[in-house]
Amino acid sequence: xxxxxxxxxxxxxxxxxxxxxxxxxxxxxxxxxxxxxxxxxxxxxxxxxxxxxxxxxxxxxxxxxxxxxxxxxxxxxxxxxxxxxxxxxxxxxxxxxxxxxxxxxxxxxxxxxxxxxxxxxxxxxxxxxxxxxxxxxxxxxxxxxxxxxxxxxxxxxxxxxxxxxxxxxxxxxxxxxxxxxxxxxxxxxxxxxxxxxxxxxxxxxxxxxxxxxxxxxxxxxxxxxxxxxxxxxxxxxxxxxxxxxxxxxxxxxxxxxxxxxxxxxxxxxxxxxxxxxxxxxxxxxxxxxxxxxxxxxxxxxxxxxxx
Numbered sequence: 001x002x003x004x005x006x007x008x009x010x011x012x013x014x015x016x017x018x019x020x021x022x023x024x025x026x027x028x029x030x031x032x033x034x035x036x037x038x039x040x041x042x043x044x045x046x047x048x049x050x051x052x053x054x055x056x057x058x059x060x061x062x063x064x065x066x067x068x069x070x071x072x073x074x075x076x077x078x079x080x081x082x083x084x085x086x087x088x089x090x091x092x093x094x095x096x097x098x099x100x101x102x103x104x105x106x107x108x109x110x111x112x113x114x115x116x117x118x119x120x121x122x123x124x125x126x127x128x129x130x131x132x133x134x135x136x137x138x139x140x141x142x143x144x145x146x147x148x149x150x151x152x153x154x155x156x157x158x159x160x161x162x163x164x165x166x167x168x169x170x171x172x173x174x175x176x177x178x179x180x181x182x183x184x185x186x187x188x189x190x191x192x193x194x195x196x197x198x199x200x201x202x203x204x205x206x207x208x209x210x211x212x213x214x215x216x217x218x219x220x221x222x223x224x225x226x227x228x229x230x231x232x233x234x235x236x237x238x239x240x241x242x243x244x245x246x247x248x249x250x251x252x253x254x255x256x257x258x259x260x261x262x263x264x265x266x267x268x269x270x271x272x273x274x275x276x277x278x279x280x281x282x283x284x285x286x287x288x289x290x291x292x293x294x295x296x297x298x299x300x301x302x303x304x305x306x307x
Contacts, residue, residue, distance in 0.1 A: 004045065004066070004069070005041065006073060008039070008041055008042040009042070009066065009073060010070060011024065011028065011035055011038040012039060012050060012059075012063065012066055012067060012070060013071070014028055015051060015057060016051070016057065016059050016063070016067055016146065017146075019056055019057060020057060021035050021036060039051060048060070048062045049062070050063035050066055051063055059144070064144050064145045064146075065145065067144070067145045067146060068145025069145075071102065071145060071146070071147070071148055072279070072281070074100065074101065075101065075279075075281065075283050075286065076283075078101050078127070078285045079284050079285050081125070100127045100128065100129040101127060101128055101285060101289070102128075102131060102146065102147040102148060103128065103129070103130060103147050103149045103150060103151075103278075103289070104130075104132070104133055104138040104139075104141035104142060104150040104151070104152075105131075105132060105138065105150070105151045106132065106133065106134060106138055106151055106152065106153075106274075107134070107201060107231050108135065108169060108231050108247070109135070109274065110130065110231070111230075111231035111248065111251055112169075112231075112248050112251055112300065113250070113296050113297065113300035113301065114130075114151065114293070116296060117292050117293050117295070117296030117297070117300075118289065118292055118293070120292065121289065126285065126289075131146070131147060133204075134202070134205055135151070135153040135272060135274065136153055136154075136204070137152075137204055138151060138152040139152040139154045139158060139277060142158060142161065142277055143158055148278060148279055148286065149276065149277060149278030149279070149290070150276075150278075151166065151274055151275070151276055151293070152274070152275055152277060153272055153273060153274060153275070154275060154277070157277065158277055160279065160280055161277045161278060161279055161280055162277070162278060162279075162280045163275055163276070163277055164276045164277075164290060164294060165273070165274075165275055165276075165304050166275055166276050166293065166294065166297035167274060167297045167298070167300075167301025167303060167304055168271035168273050168301055168302045168303065168304050168305070169248055169271060169272045169273075169274055169301055169302075170248065170249040170250075170270070170271055170302055171207070171211065171246050171247065171248060171249060171270045171271065171272060172246070172247065172248075172249045172256070172263050172265075173188065173211055173215075173245070173246045173263070173264045173268075174235075174244070174247065174252050174255070174256070174261040174262060174263060174264065175238055175241075175244045175245070175262055175264050176238060176240070176260070176261060177259065177260075177261075177262055178241050179241040179242075179243065179244075180264065182241075183196050183243075184196060184244075184264065187264060187265075188244065188264040188265050189216075190215075190216035190218070193212050193215075193221070193223070194221070194222065194223065194224070195224075196224065196243055196244055197224045197225065197226050197242060197243030197244070198212075198223045198225050198226070198244050198245060198246070199225070199226050199228055199234045199237045199242055199243050199244070199245035200225045200226070200227055200228075200234075200245075201227070201228070201229055201230075201231070201234065202227055202229050203227065205227075207246050207272070208223055208225065208244075208246050209221050209223055211265075211268075211270055214268065214270060215265050215270075224243075226242055226243060231248065231251060232251070235247055235251060235252055235255070235261075238261060239255070239260065239261065244264055246270070250300070271302060271305075273304050274297070276290060276293050276297075278290060
């Protein structure tokens, strides 16, 4: 098997992660010409094109495999750094930007339980990069080799990965008392839900529609939607009387208790199951990360129940 130049692999990763040759050159502190040369050398060694020069740039299927290989090399370095710090604290070198351990976590988990879960590891020196997306799409980052693990609603193991159930995130639909008094004096019903705006994370977010379908036993619905790409931002928009939004219950527990937000459908218990997927590799870093997420999920999420 060929041995690939680690600098060329990191060059490929930088191009994909930074979205272009110029920013990759800036990150690696080399010229843009050197970036192109390293990529051409790697493509020549692999025997195929690795990057589609489109807008935005995309990795080819072969490029995704090489990107995953680059991330695996990072993981090995992270394991080595951890072992060196334990054996000889003064021998470990300084942390480099390309040594980051990348994981994809859905925005609602970031806003509630995931950051406290990994805080001890970060304080201990783990160079984490968290990429956020909707819980239905974080697994695509793992499938494409751009991250080493992901928190997702997908309950089926990906090829070459191990799967671990975490728990179920409870969700609640909320709105401000002022909005309820003006737009929904009789509450949210199957006859008026289509008249009020729902605040979604982005256009990929089906959570609002799924909640309404579950609430009123409907196969599909069309909603008036506004978009705020932040879980905390959705809550602030609800406080500002933009409309109704479905968000994690832990995120609004205090507001509900204080009465600054209202549960618009209190009879409905709505959960989204969450799972941790990561590469099926023997790695102390991945094991510690998995354990931290598992422990936090046990105390922060509701137990999974069979569907």
